[in-house]
Amino acid sequence: MVKNYKTDLLIAVFVLFLAALCFLIGILCNKSNSDTVEIYVDNALWGTYPFGEAQLIKIDKAGKHICTVCINEEGVYMLESCCKNQICVSSGLLTREKARSSDIASWIVCLPNAVTVHLALGDMQ
Amino acid sequence: MKKSFSRAAHLGILTALALVLSYVEHLLPLPVPVPGIKLGLSNTVLLYALFMLSKKEAVLLMLLKVLIQGFVFTSFSSMLYSLSGGALSIFAMILARHFKGISIVGVSISGAFMHILGQCTVALFFITYKAVLSYLPFLLISSCITGAVTGIIAKTVLHHLSGRNSK
Numbered sequence: 001m002v003k004n005y006k007t008d009l010l011i012a013v014f015v016l017f018l019a020a021l022c023f024l025i026g027i028l029c030n031k032s033n034s035d036t037v038e039i040y041v042d043n044a045l046w047g048t049y050p051f052g053e054a055q056l057i058k059i060d061k062a063g064k065h066i067c068t069v070c071i072n073e074e075g076v077y078m079l080e081s082c083c084k085n086q087i088c089v090s091s092g093l094l095t096r097e098k099a100r101s102s103d104i105a106s107w108i109v110c111l112p113n114a115v116t117v118h119l120a121l122g123d124m125q
Numbered sequence: 126m127k128k129s130f131s132r133a134a135h136l137g138i139l140t141a142l143a144l145v146l147s148y149v150e151h152l153l154p155l156p157v158p159v160p161g162i163k164l165g166l167s168n169t170v171l172l173y174a175l176f177m178l179s180k181k182e183a184v185l186l187m188l189l190k191v192l193i194q195g196f197v198f199t200s201f202s203s204m205l206y207s208l209s210g211g212a213l214s215i216f217a218m219i220l221a222r223h224f225k226g227i228s229i230v231g232v233s234i235s236g237a238f239m240h241i242l243g244q245c246t247v248a249l250f251f252i253t254y255k256a257v258l259s260y261l262p263f264l265l266i267s268s269c270i271t272g273a274v275t276g277i278i279a280k281t282v283l284h285h286l287s288g289r290n291s292k
């Protein structure tokens with residue numbers, strides 16, 4: 001077995017470098033003008049909704065109800081979903097503060113249903 | 126004939142072990158804010174197969190694990206994710222093993238990295254690239270850590286096993 005970990009470290013550094021690169025691209029990609037809730041279904045934009053205006057958005061696929069997204073004054077959350085793992089429902093309320101804290105926190109993802117909810121914050125000073 | 130029976134039994138035990146390890150992980154999620162991050166403990170079994178048995182057995186083990194897990198515990202779409210992740214990961218680990226300077230820890234990190242890449246590639250077909258891009262940095266950093274941890278575990282296990290064999 002190899003005792004020198006130089007190459008192992010090099011691999012780790014390469015992966016971390018890629019992570020940093022994706023992080024930067026992500027920041028550049030996710031800019032918008034005002035606070036909006038974007039819902040994507042199957043890789044396509046399903047709709048854009050103003051943040052803070054209370055409403056229920058029911059999502060269906062081929063006539064079959066999949067899930068319900070709820071927007072209220074404080075944030076947006078997955079009210080219910082037919083998916084098996086319920087990760088989307090348990091991820092809870094997505095607030096402005098949460099979305100501001102990091103790029104990754106600005107998403108609610110339901111992989112089984114291919115539904116993603118994004119809180120896009122307007123340019124902050 | 127006898128040898129092939131013992132190989133089949135060996136492979137069966139390893140498959141069961143890999144399945145149990147991923148089930149235990151499913152029951153005890155890691156305390157991280159991002160859902161879906163796993164340690165990938167079953168990768169230690171895969172590493173064992175790759176280093177102690179053969180390439181063929183490691184590939185077979187990965188396929189068996191993905192298929193059984195897909196049919197018994199999860200859905201078709203999640204099977205697609207784990208298949209692409211598993212296939213790329215085992216390919217990377219076989220490749221990395223051939224390089225002289227890379228230890229089992231480096232092999233494990235390469236595997237974890239390609240596992241993430243494979244899954245994210247499938248994700249691109251289903252969800253918006255913006256979401257994938259937001260998750261990727263976190264997933265890559267975690268793959269570095271989990272890959273190193275499972276690699277070190279596998280290294281320790283192999284060390285003890287080879288010690289016992291030589292005695």
Ligand SMILES: [Zn+2]
Nearest residue numbers: 081083088110
């Ligand atoms: Zn869900």
